Amino acid sequence: MTSPGGAGTGPGRPARPDASMDLLRQVREEAMEPEYLTAADRRGVTTPPGRGIVGTVLVLVLAGLMLGGSWRATSAERPATTQERGDIIQRIESASAHQSTQQARVEALRRQVGAMRASESAARSASAQVSRAEVAAGAAPVAGQGVEVLVDDSADGSQDGRIVDKDLRMLVNGLWQAGAEAVAVNGHRVTTRTSIRGAGSAITVDYASITRPYRVVALGDSRSLPADLSQNDGGEWMSYLHNNFGVRYSVTPRSSVRLPGSDRVTATAATPR
Structure with a gap:
């Protein structure tokens, strides 16, 4: 039977000294196995209030350390990632410049080949004219x-x-x-x-x-x-x-x-x- 002025205390049971620390008590009690709480209640054993606070603090400290380590790892990787990205961009720009240079060389070679072909065609035409002239002049057999x-x-x-x-x-x-x-x-x-x-x-x-x-x-x-x-x-x-x-x-x-x-x-x- 629940007393009118209490919140969850049994009949004839004295008031808990840590009743004002409901949040910490709830964290501690919910973190413990139900079987352990039942056995403790049967024996009338009361957990010292300092132990729950220390455990909670330790959990928070560990979580903070893990978050800090993750942040440091991310911060350490970020410069490396930025550098790699810069290297990739530099390689792309270098490859593009090399391709442009090669394309210019190809165009120059094409122009040279065209000029050589035109010169060769002109030389063949001139050679044919010379041959005809030699025949007409009697210089060639x-x-x-x-x-x-x-x-x-x-x-x-x-x-x-x-x-x-x-x-x-x-x-x-x-x-x-x-x-x-x-x-x-x-x-x-x-x-x-x-x-x-x-x-x-x-x-x-x-x-x-x-x-x-x-x-x-x-x-x-x-x-x-x-x-x-x-x-x-x-x-x-x-x-x-x-x-x-x-x-x-x-x-x-x-x-x-x-x-x-x-x-x-x-x-x-x-x-x-």
């Missing part, structure tokens, strides 16, 4: 289909049946007129600067004496050259000598002829640019 013309003195040895420098000039000019791309007389390439002259009883090509029979080779269309030659002044002149003075004259188409280049092609007025 040429090969292809063409005709072979054999000319010789008459068999009777008469003066009228003798081949002279004028006859060879007429023949060479006739071949050019018929469409020949290159002409050689006894292995000497004929160019725009070639001279065919008589020196006594001999004939010279570029001041080099040649001997009979005279072999004139022309590079060109082997099907049209003979017919075209027969219809111009050079062919008609040689046919006239053949028919009237017995001069040996024959035109034979060839599927392949080869003409050497002239070593006497020089520039006297032109200057390189």
Whole structure:
């Protein structure tokens, strides 16, 4: 039965000396096992008030130490984390700068390659122009289909049946007129600067004496050259000598002829640019 003026005291039970410390008592009593409290109550044992206060203080001190240790650990890790973040940012910036540098180098190399290709293309074009000019000037050897013309003195040895420098000039000019791309007389390439002259009883090509029979080779269309030659002044002149003075004259188409280049092609007025 509960007394009207008490709060939870049994009949005939004296008032607790620590009744004014309800909060500390509640913490202590709730921290103890129920069985221990029951046994203590049966024996009438009263826990000294100082012991509960000391335990509570110890618990609070331990909790404070743990919180302090955690705070110190967090504070110690924070500078390391900040430093690592700074290192990562620095590496990213360095990698970005390196990438930009490499990209600039790639663009520079691309421009160089483009310039080299353009230069190479220009060089090929210039080389092709030089090759065509060398062929036209007679400085480069040429090969292809063409005709072979054999000319010789008459068999009777008469003066009228003798081949002279004028006859060879007429023949060479006739071949050019018929469409020949290159002409050689006894292995000497004929160019725009070639001279065919008589020196006594001999004939010279570029001041080099040649001997009979005279072999004139022309590079060109082997099907049209003979017919075209027969219809111009050079062919008609040689046919006239053949028919009237017995001069040996024959035109034979060839599927392949080869003409050497002239070593006497020089520039006297032109200057390189």
